Amino acid sequence: MSSTNCFHCGLVNPDEAFELNVLGDARFFCCLGCRAAAQMIVASGLGEYYRFHQPDQQPVDTALSDKQQQALLVYDRDDVQNEFTTRASDGRKTAIFLIEGISCSACTWLIEKRLQQLAGVSYVAMNAATHRLSIEWQPGDVKLSDIFKSLLLIGYRAAPYLPDAAELARARTQRQFILRLGVAGIGMMQAMMNAVALYSGDISDSHERWLWWTSLLLTLPVILISAWPFFTAAGHALKNRQLSMDVSVSIAILSAFLASVWATVTGQGEVFYESVNMFTFFLVLSRFLEFRARTLSNAQGNTLVRVLPATCSLVEGGTVRETSIRDLIDGQIIRLLAGETSPCDGTVVRGQSEFDESSFSGEFRGRAKQLGDPVLAGTINQLQSVDIQVQHMTTGSAVNFLQQLVDRASAEKPRIAELADRGSRQFILSTLLVSLLIGLVWLWLDPDRAFWVVISVLVVTCPCALSLATPTALAQSMAQLKRQGFVITRGYVLERLAQLTEVAFDKTGTLTEGRFELSDFNRDPNADRWAFSEARLKYICGALEQYSEHAMANALKPLTAEFSASALVIEAVETVPGAGIQGQSELGLWRLGSAAFTHQDEAIQTEGTRLYLTCNDQLMATLTLTDRLRSTVAPLFDTLTGLQIRSHVLTGDANPLAEARLRTAGLNGQFLAGCTPGEKLAWVEQRAANSLAVVGDGLNDAPFLAGASLSIAMLEATDLTKTQADVLLFTNDLQVIAHAIGVARRTQKIIRQNLAWALLYNLIALPIAALGLVAPWQAAIGMSVSSLLVVGNASRLRK
Incomplete structure (x- = not known):
């Protein structure tokens, strides 16, 4: 693997790749997760893995917060384990887990060798074909949460294998x-x-x-x-x-x-x-x-597997107790702490916070939730504790609706x-x-x-x-695409994919990662009066964001490491959803957020998101956070160009500076900035006669997606109760879109071949049989x- 590609997953490295010495050689990685996974593999004495590993083009995310790691502890409870484990007479437990991230036989070898190193694990068998892990362990010697964490640290996620009715019927x-x-x-x-x-x-x-x-x-x-x-x-x-x-x-x-x-x-x-x-x-x-x-x-396939919490905090009569989500009924009240995932659909009845709805809307910025606002199952509470009234615990939840979309495509x-x-x-x-x-x-x-x-x-x-010619080919191609995270929800998708001549993309959250980085930090002259150095101001920004789960906060938290001596103490930190964050120190009120929240004049627009740090409404520093393009954007544009498909970008971001980056990445069509949802829809309607697909991620893209002949929703689609996309993209690798177009064209070719063969066979066989030459x-x-x-x-x- 060259230095331009990640040594672990194979994706294209950013300009400033992450470096690590692996077995005496300098290796480069696309993200901290891949580097951490490689470091853990080598430290465990399993470096031979890289001799046979075939990169799976999926970046590794090992950076779980403390709260997310705490969520794994629920799997140590006996009442939770009883749903998917069996216990032997000597106390040992066995279970089957679905593993995400398997790409080759080397992955199977690595998982088995790593888990066998854990004390208390007596048997491990990884099936590379089904992605199922069979394991036996002694609960007194090793915890199930530690097994999950060990897998996570080498780049694989595990979830209990619980076959549903459809799987049982298939078997x-x-x-x-x-x-x-x-x-x-x-x-x-x-x-x-x-x-x-x-x-x-x-x-x-x-x-x-x-x-x-x-x-x-x-x-x-x-x-x-x-x-x-x-x-x-x-x-x-x-x-x-x-x-x-x-x-x-x-x-x-x-x-x-x-x-x-x-x-x-x-x-x-x-x-x-x-x-x-x-x-x-x-x-x-x-x-x-x-x-x-x-x-x-x-x-x-295990693409649609959901890792929802096994338990939650139930509020009853002024007390809070842990309960299994299987015991919840509509109307009950549950409490979600910062960092916890909602186990069900519901409505906020106490408090306010922001929720990460990227799993449904594709929008990486938190969405403010106040009294009466809806909360979807699988979304993450980012800021502070809220109480939610349970709704749709059975067939009406958004997660179940997703499965209905997939079933509809099959029908x-x-x-x-x-x-x-x-x-x-x-x-x-x-x-x-x-x-x-x-x-x-x-x-x-x-x-x-x-x-x-x-x-x-x-x-x-x-x-x-003749009867098998079409459905067999369609089933094979849909199965392959589903395994790669391209989930088809309408029956006509493959046919329209094969005819595409244009693809239009939303930018933010679709072509960009939604992972903000600090690209610019400007210390204001006002800071001279207080003798605040740049390092100290950065520490204050990090201290304000230390307990926030916001996507932008994750880019600022590490700043606390740059200044530790005589650090300023920030207390009474409070988040104002959709605006910013504030806290008190001995010097007064500190605020970090938008221009309106900090009472500042909006500066000249540059690429990225501008934040302002103030003390008692006096500007101390200006920060710029940028959201970089996904590493797969350039390969995607190049492949689409090779397929003779024009790529366009329509974005609500009024900043035109992003066009240069996209042109450099290979954009060969139009770039329209500052588009409203109505303007996006009008642009699509002008091309109603064209074979056009659109790719979007959020609620504002609903008209954009609905107006095209083929709509592709990033991650787990837009708000599923309002928008029914033709395709749901469950992967961050955008190259799967170009791959799907290639698969669709091959599918049409093979269907024509099958039909031609079936007809030719019958035309030849019928006269021979009619002449009595065939027994x-x-x-x-x-x-x-x-x-x-x-x-x-x-x-x-x-x-």
């Missing part, structure tokens, strides 16, 4: 498929052995009849277990006056089976039990592979899928009519062969491949191979 269906496949496979092999003896010609009549009856007994379980779902599905389709693929499948299977039974009972005719078994086996196999391809994201079908479905239904009707016509012709030519020719035609032209068992193989080719071609989208 149950998979077991049923395996049972059906096993029964059909055994029946096919045994029936084929009998068929070899029957077709040898050197067998007596009594032995032939005995083999017929044996084959019948072997085929009955296949009919009753493996093929029965086809019959029930066909019955439902006919009841609803629809023609599905299961109708032609059921006709072929039942016709061949019943004809073979008649021949067995009467002793006249031929039996084709091996064809029935083989056809059923290959049909179940193709359906099983399609099912696996379609549901793979549910089995492996909706793009236009090409609907065309394929209609085409397959018409094809089934045509096949039945053609089979009837062929049967009549063969009754006239050779009545003894007519029945089996019709069966061969029905089997060989079964539209399995039923050969038709079963041909049909299955055609389906498997379609599924295999779609599986290329997983790479």
Whole structure:
């Protein structure tokens, strides 16, 4: 990895990268989190990890505040652990956790080796395919919170694996498929052995009849277990006056089976039990592979896992006690301290504070919350204690609504899928009519062969491949994108992505990180009267922000380290939401915040956010905090340009100085600063005829997102109760947008290939079968191979 890329995660390093000596060599990192993770790995004697590590393009965040680390302590409680752990007779506990951040086999090796170093951990097994960690530990020797912290320090987050109803249903269906496949496979092999003896010609009549009856007994379980779902599905389709693929499948299977039974009972005719078994086996196999391809994201993806607190502080009768969030009901009051995450939707009933709603709105600046204001589950209280009245503990919460969006995408079908479905239904009707016509012709030519020719035609032209061509490819591509944090919530997304010619971005919180840095500090001449040095003023700024969880405060807290001798004591610190922070010292009232809050005149605008430090309304210093561009912006713009897509930026920030940075990063379209939501919408509407996608992050982007043909919401979308984005972006790596466009184009190409193959196969196979050149068992193989080719071609989208 070159010095231009992070040694740990592989992202592009900033101009001033973080440096660390790793195994004797100077290495460079994109953030403090990646550097801290590397330092911990090397200090644990696990430096070999970097010989095999494949960077996953995800920056590491190990900088948890003390309050966030304290939140992990709830997992040490027995009542919380009882929900996801099992206890052995000797007191040891076992559990399964989902691990975020897995990118390669080296990650698996690192996690296992690091946890095995912990005293009390007796067993560790990491599954790289499912991202699930199985672990056994002795609670008396090591705490579960310490295990979580150890993982965090090397760059991985853990959450208890609690399979939901959808996962349980998927696992149950998979077991049923395996049972059906096993029964059909055994029946096919045994029936084929009998068929070899029957077709040898050197067998007596009594032995032939005995083999017929044996084959019948072997085929009955296949009919009753493996093929029965086809019959029930066909019955439902006919009841609803629809023609599905299961109708032609059921006709072929039942016709061949019943004809073979008649021949067995009467002793006249031929039996084709091996064809029935083989056809059923290959049909179940193709359906099983399609099912696996379609549901793979549910089995492996953990992108939507939410790490909500397991417990909360319940206020009852003037007392506060800890309770599990599972015991909360609507109307109860809970208390959130600074730094705590809200476990539910609710309304503020006491106090005021600011909440980090970046998980929903994409806005990194805290949103002020006062009496009566709503609070969403998963948002973080940043400033001070508030009481919240619980709402929507069951199905109405924003988190559950998010899952509904994902389910909606699975239910909706793009236009090409609907065309394929209609085409397959018409094809089934045509096949039945053609089979009837062929049967009549063969009754006239050779009545003894007519029945089996019709069966061969029905089997060989079964539209399995045609029906699987589109949904399998869509499922594979959606699963791949979901694993990378590109969550599709509408069925038409992939089709529109493939047609894009323009993408428009919001700037703040979308193209920028939302992590503020102190870029400029100007000491005012007023400070000379008080003999305040720059270091002392910086200390005062850091002291004021020391107990704040605000995003800007995180950039100022480290300033206290620059001045420690005879430090000024700041007391009675109070946060004024949306304005700033103030505190008392022996010299008077200190304020740090906006020009209006500090009673100062707004200075000439520069790039960044301007803050003012005053003492008794006398200006002491002016600070500028900047929010740097994400490291993936330049690669994103370059890739979009390579895809012949124009990139535009529309921002509400009136500062035009950011345009130069974006042009340098590769912006090839328009840059519009100071846009109101209405102006953004008007710009989008002017391009209504264009294939345009917009990318935004906050509530002000709601009209912007709604007006475009395709909307992509950063992180966990805008306010989910008001705006339904087409795509939710669960990653800070913006390159996934360009990757998704590439996947969408490949998906359209593979769907066309699958449809072309399915149609070509049927056009070739139908005349051959109609001429009587294909036996039923050969038709079963041909049909299955055609389906498997379609599924295999779609599986290329997983790479």
